[in-house]
Amino acid sequence: MRNIAALFSMLMPGFGQIYNGQFTKGVFFLIVEHFDNILGKISQAIHLDFNGLHQQAVEAANFEYLLFYPGFYAYCIWDAWYYVKPNADKSKTAIPFVIGGFLGEIGAILANRLPDKLSPIYCVKMVQ
Template identity: 80%
Template sequence: MRNIAALFSILMPGFGQIYNGQLMKGTLFIIVEHFHNIFGRINQAIHLDFNGLHQQAVETTNFGYLLLYPGFYAYCVWDAWYNAKPNADKTKTAIPFITGGFLGEIGAIFGNRLPIPTLTIAMLMIIPMICGMIVFRDQ
């Protein structure tokens, strides 16, 4: 199922590809995901942010690596969702995922000005992608 593959990738980029049977691609995406998390200190920032330490979360994050993450994340979710259905329309279905990646980049750029940075950036990415999965569910 397409939505299950996409939800697996929302949880952890690469899991949707593994669910689709693309083991090498999924493993590569998991390695790249861990690279982004370790060097960008994304998980530490999420932990601090969700515990109310918003300024410390911003200070902990390495924005050089964080700025690479939203596009990668949106691509992983789209790739898992798109490849779960044979002969899917590639041109239209990518638009909500590109939008999610773009909004995530904008959120990351202005993250130090957001009240709850990690949650806001995550919702900027995930909401357009889920809307796209609903709108394009038959394509």
């Protein structure tokens, strides 16, 4: 049960909470995810990066909203997984959100300093 809830949240933040029966929380997380994705232009940046346009992906992303996403994503997965745990202290679920947010922000801040040759698509092309 716990792993299935976490996998649903990996698919889309909020799905794991809905799977666990936390409908209101799940719908709220879905709405937050969609607004953050649209305002941060996350899907557009991913599409550009997967097509080898790393610099354009960095320029397209809105880092004011993008910095929030990694921590939020990690929190949704953790919350869905941890909620099902028997005898769990539900007040500690904010710990991964803080850690994920911190690490995500560091990665997002340093993303525009990466040379094009460090793009994942470029590395795949080099292997072929």
